[in-house]
Amino acid sequence: MEKILITGATGNVGLSTLKLLQSRNYPDVEFIAAVRDIERARKIEGISDCNFCHFEFDEPSTYEKVLEGVTQIVLIRPNQVSDVSKYIFPFLAKAEKVGVKHIVFVSIVGAERNRIFANHRTENHFKKMSIPSTILRPSVYMQNLSSLHRLDIKDHDRINIPAGAGFVNYIDVRDVAEAIVAILINPGHKNQAYEITGPESFDFYQIAKMFSDDLGREIKYAKPSTIRFVRQKLHDKKQLLYVVTLSLLYSAARNGKMNSRNDVFESLTGHTPRNLVDFIHEYRDCWIKSDPLGTPKKSLKRLRRPRL
Numbered sequence: 528m529e530k531i532l533i534t535g536a537t538g539n540v541g542l543s544t545l546k547l548l549q550s551r552n553y554p555d556v557e558f559i560a561a562v563r564d565i566e567r568a569r570k571i572e573g574i575s576d577c578n579f580c581h582f583e584f585d586e587p588s589t590y591e592k593v594l595e596g597v598t599q600i601v602l603i604r605p606n607q608v609s610d611v612s613k614y615i616f617p618f619l620a621k622a623e624k625v626g627v628k629h630i631v632f633v634s635i636v637g638a639e640r641n642r643i644f645a646n647h648r649t650e651n652h653f654k655k656m657s658i659p660s661t662i663l664r665p666s667v668y669m670q671n672l673s674s675l676h677r678l679d680i681k682d683h684d685r686i687n688i689p690a691g692a693g694f695v696n697y698i699d700v701r702d703v704a705e706a707i708v709a710i711l712i713n714p715g716h717k718n719q720a721y722e723i724t725g726p727e728s729f730d731f732y733q734i735a736k737m738f739s740d741d742l743g744r745e746i747k748y749a750k751p752s753t754i755r756f757v758r759q760k761l762h763d764k765k766q767l768l769y770v771v772t773l774s775l776l777y778s779a780a781r782n783g784k785m786n787s788r789n790d791v792f793e794s795l796t797g798h799t800p801r802n803l804v805d806f807i808h809e810y811r812d813c814w815i816k817s818d819p820l821g822t823p824k825k826s827l828k829r830l831r832r833p834r835l
């Protein structure tokens with residue numbers, strides 16, 4: 528019997544992984560969602576029947592219970608938890624002590640060469656551990672566009688990302704979850720590292736056009752400088768850590784380091800990853816403007832000015 532523990536279980540990747548494991552209903556696989564607030568997690572659509580266990584990286588008293596009988600861990604480091612020596616490594620030491628057999632660590636593309644990423648230090652730490660690990664390095668999440676950048680697109684008709692003319696490869700977090708589950712369920716992935724990508728890379732002029740075509744109104748690429756972006760976000764009272772993380776990510780894109788594309792996802796799962804155009808269409812409601820009565824403005828605009 529496998530017992531799989533998923534950290535960051537209410538976030539982008541963790542939630543998709545839970546939903547996938549639940550829908551596939553593997554025999555001899557039990558999974559536990561490690562969450563900070565069980566009552567809140569139970570209310571999330573699609574996972575109410577999961578097994579939950581209270582867990583906080585910054586609360587070592589929660590480690591022992593959550594690790595009881597666990598054979599594999601999906602380790603998702605929350606962006607907020609950047610002091611990995613203080614909050615991630617002690618948890619890994621405990622996992623080692625209780626005999627966990629395999630850890631799938633969700634890192635990020637480029638982490639192996641970028642010392643400044645917290646995931647770089649965590650990747651290196653695995654080299655010193657006795658537990659076999661699999662490091663998964665996804666490209667940038669498509670869901671950033673429907674969360675972090677949603678209001679810029681919805682309210683200001685612009686993509687405000689300091690990536691210059693750089694190309695970015697986006698992957699859907701549901702595909703990251705598929706890759707994780709393939710690694711957990713199938714043998715042969717221990718002590719491997721995989722970079723996984725979406726099907727194509729684009730610059731933000733192309734991405735803005737995809738939005739314009741789908742939403743029926745012009746979405747521009749604002750192409751801010753990194754300094755301007757940082758100033759704007761700090762002015763909007765965003766957390767410094769959040770702003771720095773985003774700036775680093777998109778500086779890498781600006782320098783052409785976020786555009787690689789490979790077939791690893793296909794090899795792991797046997798099918799092609801989701802593409803950005805379909806993602807924008809599927810999630811389009813979150814970028815549609817609405818008036819106070821809730822009528823989508825897009826449809827009014829279309830009636831007045833049909834697109835040729």
Ligand SMILES: NC(=O)c1ccc[n+]([C@@H]2O[C@H](COP(=O)([O-])OP(=O)(O)OC[C@H]3O[C@@H](n4cnc5c(N)ncnc54)[C@H](OP(=O)(O)O)[C@@H]3O)[C@@H](O)[C@H]2O)c1
Pocket residue numbers: 534535536537538539540541562563564582583584585603604605606607608633634635636646664665666667668671
């Ligand atoms: N964004 C990207 O484009 C991208 C691309 C590749 C890789 N990554 C990597 O993906 C990881 C983030 O994954 P994600 O986007 O799925 O996460 P996310 O959506 O930001 O969610 C973070 C999760 O961690 C939980 N959490 C926060 N603080 C915690 C704590 N102190 N103890 C225990 N749990 C805590 C949150 O729980 P609550 O619900 O309680 O807040 C939530 O479930 C990062 O390591 C990042 O480097 C990101």
